Structures are given as C-alpha cells and as structure tokens.
Amino acid sequence: MGDRVGAVFVALADPSRRFVVERLAHVGRATSTELAGELPMTRQAVAKHLATLEQAGLVHARREGRETVYRPDPAPLRDAAAWMDRVGTEWDERLAALARHVDARRGR
Amino acid sequence: MGDRVGAVFVALADPSRRFVVERLAHVGRATSTELAGELPMTRQAVAKHLATLEQAGLVHARREGRETVYRPDPAPLRDAAAWMDRVGTEWDERLAALARHVDARRGR
DNA sequence: GTATCGTGCAACCATCGGGTTGCCTTACCA
DNA sequence: TGGTAAGGCAACCCGATGGTTGCACGATAC
Numbered sequence: 001m002g003d004r005v006g007a008v009f010v011a012l013a014d015p016s017r018r019f020v021v022e023r024l025a026h027v028g029r030a031t032s033t034e035l036a037g038e039l040p041m042t043r044q045a046v047a048k049h050l051a052t053l054e055q056a057g058l059v060h061a062r063r064e065g066r067e068t069v070y071r072p073d074p075a076p077l078r079d080a081a082a083w084m085d086r087v088g089t090e091w092d093e094r095l096a097a098l099a100r101h102v103d104a105r106r107g108r
Numbered sequence: 109m110g111d112r113v114g115a116v117f118v119a120l121a122d123p124s125r126r127f128v129v130e131r132l133a134h135v136g137r138a139t140s141t142e143l144a145g146e147l148p149m150t151r152q153a154v155a156k157h158l159a160t161l162e163q164a165g166l167v168h169a170r171r172e173g174r175e176t177v178y179r180p181d182p183a184p185l186r187d188a189a190a191w192m193d194r195v196g197t198e199w200d201e202r203l204a205a206l207a208r209h210v211d212a213r214r215g216r
Numbered sequence: 217g218t219a220t221c222g223t224g225c226a227a228c229c230a231t232c233g234g235g236t237t238g239c240c241t242t243a244c245c246a
Numbered sequence: 247t248g249g250t251a252a253g254g255c256a257a258c259c260c261g262a263t264g265g266t267t268g269c270a271c272g273a274t275a276c
Contacts, residue, residue, distance in 0.1 A: 006123055013121040014264080015114055025199040028206075030159075031223065045265055047223080052263095055205035066222055081189045084120075086254040088182035092135040098136075122234080132259055139250065155253080160233095174243040175246050 004057065008080040011056035016041070017049045021058060024072040031067050112165065116188040119126035124149070125157045129166060132180040139175045 011017055020035055032050055036043040050070055053059040057076040061068050115181040119125055128143055140158055144151040145207040158178055169176050 006121075006126070008115055009120040009126075012117040013114070018114070018117075022195055025195045025202070028199075028202050031222080042266065043223085044225095044267090048264075063223095068223070071250085072199050074199050077192040081192050082273085084185040084189050087130055087133045088185045091136075091180050091182045092200045094133070094136050124234085140269080149234085150236065151253080156234075171253095172228090176253070192275095 004076060005080050007056040008058065008076045011053050011058055012080075014049065016046075017053055020046070020053065021072065024059065024070060025101045027072070029069050029071050031069055033067075033069055035070075112184060113191045115190050116162040119161050119166055120188075122157065124153075125161055126159055128154070128161065129180065131147045132167065132178060133182070137177050137179050139177055141175075143178075186195065 007054065012021070016039060019039065023038065024030055029106050032047045035050075036046040039046060050059060050061070054061055054070075058073060059070050060073055061070050063069075120129070124147060127147065130140055131143065131146065140155045142152050143158075144154040147154060158167060158169065162169055162178075167178050168180060169178050169183055170176075
C-alpha cells in the first residue's frame with residue numbers, strides 16, 4: 001500500500017492526465033493518437049502522460065496489431081480514496097473527541 | 109467546482125505535504141517550525157508546503173501572537189474523493205452495460 | 217515489394233517546483 | 247529597553263517535468 005497512492009496523486013495532479021482518465025473512463029478504450037486528436041498537444045506528449053498513468057496503475061496498455069490500446073483501471077482510485085478517507089476520518093474523530101471533552105468540562 | 113480538485117491533487121502529489129497533512133490531522137494543530145522539526149528540511153521549505161496546502165484549502169493558517177498556527181480542513185478531500193468516485197463509477201457502469209449486452213447476445 | 221500508418225525512442229528546450237541562505241520585521245520576556 | 251524567538255520575503259540553485267522535433271521500426275494495405 002506504500003507509494004502506489006503517491007503515484008496516483010502525482011498522476012492526477014496534471015489537468016491533461018485528468019482529462020485522459022475521464023475520457024478513457026467514458027469511452028472505455030483509446031489509442032494515444034486518438035487522444036492526441038482531442039488535446040492541444042503532440043501524440044508523444046500524450047504517450048508520456050499515458051506512461052505516467054500506467055505507472056500509477058490507472059491505465060493498462062495492450063498492443064493490438066500495429067496500435068496500442070489503453071484501457072482504464074479504477075482500482076488505484078479506490079486506494080487513494082481510502083487514504084483520503086483515513087486522514088479525513090482521523091481529523092473528524094479528533095474533533096468529536098474534543099467536543100466530548102468540552103461537554104464533560106461544561107457538565108461538571 | 110472546477111479547479112479546486114486539481115489543487116488538491118497537486119497538493120497531495122508531494123510526499124512531504126502528505127506527511128504534513130497526516131501529521132496535522134493527527135495532532136490537530138502545529139506551526140511551521142514544529143513541523144520542520146519532524147522533517148529533513150528547513151522551516152521555509154515547510155512554510156512553502158503549507159502555503160500550497162492552504163491554497164488547496166486543506167489547511168488554514170491563523171496568526172496567534174508571534175506564531176502562526178495551521179489547522180487541517182478535510183472538506184476539499186471529500187471533493188477530490190467525489191471526483192474519483194464519479195470517474196470510477198462511470199467506468200464501472202460502462203462495464204456493467206457491456207456485461208448486459210454480452211448476456212443479451214448470448215441469450216438469444 | 218513498396219508505400220504508409222501507428223508507435224517507440226532519444227535528444228533537446230523551457231519552465232516549474234522543491235529547497236536553501238540571508239535579512240528584516242514583529243511579538244514576547246526579563 | 248534591550249535581547250531573543252518566530253515568521254515573512256526575496257533571491258538564488260538545480261533537478262524534475264511537460265512539451266517539442268526527428269528518426270527508426272514493425273504491421274498493414276496495395
């Protein structure tokens with residue numbers, strides 16, 4: 001569970017990569033040239049973005065004939081969401097404990 | 109709801125900043141010098157990290173006397189989690205629809 | 217076979233971002 | 247009222263990163 005989460009946040013930190021993820025989740029599969037047709041940048045730039053997305057596990061590449069097809073994988077998203085939930089919950093619990101403490105002091 | 113989410117991902121992309129967020133969620137409040145004591149870097153570096161965290165709304169600064177205290181805010185975390193949930197769900201629904209389609213074809 | 221389409225690879229460039237040092241201001245304390 | 251502790255600000259350094267161009271190479275179509 002170590003740095004997988006970090007890689008996901010790094011991958012999602014770039015707006016172009018977020019667009020690719022959204023687009024891929026919508027259409028299911030695409031090639032780098034197809035995606036480059038919908039973005040203001042070169043195919044190679046898109047390929048680099050896809051590489052970092054794949055490193056985070058958010059996307060899987062598969063060569064089919066002379067083209068490589070990319071498909072989304074939402075699993076790492078859940079890991080990252082779990083991290084955020086853990087941190088947020090801890091903070092919430094601390095607040096709740098503080099509230100209880102205040103109530104106890106007010107009660108005596 | 110636009111770029112708030114992007115700022116959160118950018119903020120969480122750095123391991124030092126993730127540490128600060130976790131630490132802050134745990135202890136509730138801290139100053140930049142206190143946090144710098146637990147990290148292999150200068151107070152100014154920590155202050156920069158706190159600045160980008162504050163820009164993402166994950167942290168709020170408040171001057172108290174001669175020290176400025178930082179407190180965590182989990183709200184933007186929920187926004188980011190919602191984005192991830194939306195994308196992941198869309199992909200899951202696409203898969204479910206595909207499965208239904210396959211079943212329908214197999215059924216006839 | 218030959219033309220061509222889709223990729224991968226490598227070099228290169230500019231900007232950004234994480235980190236440092238140095239100095240100046242402000243608040244506390246004796 | 248002077249000393250000291252905590253912060254903010256600005257300049258600077260350098261490696262990472264997003265983007266480009268150019269080219270070589272396997273798969274397809276004719």
